[in-house]
Amino acid sequence: MAGNSEGGAGMDPMHQFEVQPIIELPALAGIDTSFTNSSLWMVLAVGLSGLFMLMASSRTAMVPGRLQLMGEMAYGFVANMIKENVGTEGMRFFPFIFSLFMFILFCNLLGMLPYSFTVTSHLIVTFALAAVVFCLVTAVGFIRHGIGFLKLFVPSGIPVVMVPLLVIIEVISYLTRPVSLSVRLFGNMMAGHTMLKIFGGFVVGLSSAGLVPLAIAPFALMVALTGLELLIAGLQAYVFTILTCIYLNEAIHMDH
Amino acid sequence: MPQLDPSTFGSQLFWLLVCFGALYLVLSFIVIPRISNTLATRAETLEGDLAEAEKLRGQAETALKAYEDALAEARSRALALAQEMRAEVQAETDRQKAELDAKLAEQAAAADATLMSARDAAMAGLTDAAAGLVGDVMQAIGADKASDGDVKKALKKMAAE
Secondary structure, eight states: OHHHHHTOTTTOTTGGGOOOEEEOOOOBTTBOOOEEHHHHHHHHHHHHHHHHHHHHHHOOOSSOOHHHHHHHHHHHHHHHHHHHHTOGGGGGGHHHHHHHHHHHHHHHHHTTSTTOOOGGGSHHHHHHHHHHHHHHHHHHHHHHHGGGGGGGGSOSSSOGGGHHHHHHHHHHHHHTHHHHHHHHHHHHHHHHHHHHHHHHHHHHHHHHTTOHHHHHHHHHHHHHHHHHHHHHHHHHHHHHHHHHHHHHHHHHHOOO | OGGGOGGGHHHHHHHHHHHHHHHHHHIIIIIHHHHHHHHHHHHHHHHHHHHHHHHHHHHHHHHHHHHHHHHHHHHHHHHHHHHHHHHHHHHHHHHHHHHHHHHHHHHHHHHHHHHHHHHHHHHHHHHHHHHHHHHHHHHHHTOOOOOHHHHHHHHHHHHHO
C-alpha cells in the first residue's frame, strides 16, 4: 500500500485504530490509566446508553411513549433472548447480559460516527469481555454441577476408543470459545472500518486528483457499506449476546 | 496493527472495567428494577381490567336474561288475560243469547196461542154463519123449517167427517 502511506496518517486505514492519550494519568498499581480516545468513546458509549435507559425508564406510564417504548423494547429483546435460550434460571444473569448487549451495541454504533473511535475494534477489549463471559459460564457450571460439569467434555453414546480423542477436541473447543467470541466481534469491526476507510481514501484521492466522475463508484459503494456496517454493528452485538446465552444454557442445563 | 500494541492494553482494560462496571451498576440497580416494575404493573393492570370487563359482561348477561324472563312472563300473562277476557265475553254472549231465545220462544208461544184461539173463534163464527146461511137457503127454497140447532148439528157432523 505504497500509495496510502504516501498520504500520511490521514490515508492510512489502520490509523483510525490507534490509541492516543488525551490526558496522561499516573499509573495505578503498575497499570497505565491514561485517558485515551478509546477511553473517551467508552465513556460516551456508557454515558449515552446509560442516559438513554435512565430516561426511558424514568417514565412508568401505562401506555408508553416513544422513548419509554424503546427502552422497554431493548429490555424485552434481551429478556426474551435469555428466556428462550437459557430459561427462567438465566434471568439471574439478565443485568450482566443486558449491560453486555447495550455496551457492545453502543460502542459499535458510536464507532460509525466519522472521526470517532471504535472501542470494539480492539481485540483486548473484546477479549476482556469474552473472558468475563467465559469465567462466568465456567463458574456457573461448576457451582451448579460441581465436578460433574466435566461431563460436558464427554459426549454420550460414542465408542470408548473414541472418548480420549473427543474429550481433547471438546476441551480445546471449550477453551477456544473466548477466542472465537472476541475475534468474531473484533474482526468484524476492524474489517468493516478498514474497508470504509480504504474506499473513503479512494474517493478523496480520486477527487483531489481531479477525477471526480471516477470517484462516484467508490462513493456509492461506501454509502452501501455504511448501511451494511450499521447492520453489522447491531448484528454483532446480538451475536455476542446470544452466544453468551447459549454458553450459559449449556453450563446450567448441560444438554449437548 | 495498533491493536497488537501491548502498551495500550493497561489503559484500555482499566477504562473498560470502569465504564462497563458503571453501566452494569446503573442498569442493574436503577434501570432494570424500574422497567421490570413498570412491566409488572402494566401486566397487573391489564389483568385486572380484563377481569373487570369479564365481570361486567357477566352482569350484562344476567341483566339481559332477567329482561328476557320478564318479557316472557309479561307475554304469557297478557295471553292468559286475553283468554280470560274472551271466555268472559263468550259467556256473556251465550247468556244473552239464551235469554233472547227464551223470550222469543215465549213470544212465539203466546202468538201461537192467540192464533189458535183466533182460529177457533173464526171457526166457531164460520159454523154460526154457515148455519144461518144454510137455514136462510133452506127457507128460501121452501124446505121445512129446520131449527138452527139441527143445522149446526148437521154441520158439525159434516165437519167431523
